[in-house]
Amino acid sequence: MIIKKNQSLLKLNSFKIDVYAKEYVEITCESELLELYRQHRKKKILFIGGGSNILFTKNFNGLVVHLNIKGKNYKKINDKYVMVSASSGENWNDLVNWCVNRDFGGIENLSLIPGNVGGAPVQNIGAYGRELKDVLVSCRVYNWENGSFCEYECSQCDFDYRNSIFKKNKNLLITKVNLKLTSKNHLIISSYSGINEELKKLGVKNASIKDISIAVSNIRSRKLPNLDKIGNAGSFFKNPIIEKNQLDFLVKNFENIPYYSVENNLFKIPAAWLIEKCGFKGKKFINFGVSKKQPLVLVNYGGANGKEILQLSKSIVSTVKKIFRINLETEVNII
Numbered sequence: 209m210i211i212k213k214n215q216s217l218l219k220l221n222s223f224k225i226d227v228y229a230k231e232y233v234e235i236t237c238e239s240e241l242l243e244l245y246r247q248h249r250k251k252k253i254l255f256i257g258g259g260s261n262i263l264f265t266k267n268f269n270g271l272v273v274h275l276n277i278k279g280k281n282y283k284k285i286n287d288k289y290v291m292v293s294a295s296s297g298e299n300w301n302d303l304v305n306w307c308v309n310r311d312f313g314g315i316e317n318l319s320l321i322p323g324n325v326g327g328a329p330v331q332n333i334g335a336y337g338r339e340l341k342d343v344l345v346s347c348r349v350y351n352w353e354n355g356s357f358c359e360y361e362c363s364q365c366d367f368d369y370r371n372s373i374f375k376k377n378k379n380l381l382i383t384k385v386n387l388k389l390t391s392k393n394h395l396i397i398s399s400y401s402g403i404n405e406e407l408k409k410l411g412v413k414n415a416s417i418k419d420i421s422i423a424v425s426n427i428r429s430r431k432l433p434n435l436d437k438i439g440n441a442g443s444f445f446k447n448p449i450i451e452k453n454q455l456d457f458l459v460k461n462f463e464n465i466p467y468y469s470v471e472n473n474l475f476k477i478p479a480a481w482l483i484e485k486c487g488f489k490g491k492k493f494i495n496f497g498v499s500k501k502q503p504l505v506l507v508n509y510g511g512a513n514g515k516e517i518l519q520l521s522k523s524i525v526s527t528v529k530k531i532f533r534i535n536l537e538t539e540v541n542i543i
């Protein structure tokens with residue numbers, strides 16, 4: 209475990225913001241985490257994983273800890289299920305491919321989501337009709353408050369739309385996740401956001417989980433900016449969930465507004481639609497802006513600073529509020 213001074217975080221955040229940490233350390237096994245706790249727990253610390261859901265607006269005047277523990281394996285549960293265990297520093301999409309290649313079903317709809325395994329439960333990643341909570345059995349967690357390891361069962365994780373106990377309590381550090389996946393009789397979910405259309409285009413009739421993974425990857429590659437080329441952190445905002453009376457106001461005033469019924473008389477509105485209607489889609493300010501493919505995603509075309517992007521996000525929030533009376537919440541962690 210080597211603590212480095214004045215480390216650039218450029219390569220550690222997918223927004224590609226060039227900020228510095230006063231101190232930096234990479235953790236590659238659980239014993240290093242224990243050592244870190246013993247020696248440095250009094251310091252001001254920021255834990256990061258894949259860095260794909262973070263916007264740095266300034267240098268970090270403390271110790272940045274990059275949790276990067278690797279390893280994955282599986283055990284047969286019975287005829288129909290396997291338990292896949294993966295350490296938090298594994299790349300999420302590598303894990304998806306590893307599972308799809310072994311014909312383990314359950315996370316293929318979550319193909320090509322950026323970030324690491326450890327970040328997946330934090331915001332209960334979700335796409336194309338699947339959320340992590342649908343397959344997660346438990347997480348191994350290091351509690352930074354008392355320096356001990358414990359196991360969080362799925363029901364203890366407070367999972368909700370892009371939310372969890374780990375998002376609320378930053379002292380709970382995930383070191384491993386256990387997922388229950390199908391080894392046969394897979395549940396194929398293809399009714400969301402163009403998957404069926406994509407399968408048709410590919411000439412697929414009875415889709416396998418590999419077909420779903422390919423279809424989702426194709427759609428994501430078309431609809432979202434390429435992370436290797438353009439700095440971004442995926443959806444910057446959550447899709448707002450509103451009550452019936454708010455929906456009535458919107459439907460009355462904005463004829464074609466799309467919405468989806470969720471539960472208990474609540475409705476989800478695509479934030480992308482609201483942002484596009486406010487005229488922000490594709491808007492570019494020198495070296496940052498709003499993606500021209502998906503307005504939920506703010507982008508750094510190269511060399512932008514986090515403060516400018518934060519300012520843009522605030523101006524989107526206030527415009528949406530003014531026009532639609534809806535409060536957009538950010539999904540990305542602002543540091």
Ligand code: EPU
Pocket residue numbers: 334335336337400401431432441442443444445446447466478479480481482484489501502503504539
């Ligand atoms: N829309 C527009 N203009 C656009 C794009 C979309 O008006 O340019 C509207 C349309 O009405 C469209 C709707 O938004 O039907 C939904 O769009 P999309 O299917 O692209 O999904 P989303 O709701 O915008 C969510 C997740 C994505 C996930 C997709 C696919 C959130 C905050 N985002 O986006 O997650 O990939 O569904 O299931 O829930 C991420 O979290 O980083 C992320 C990319």
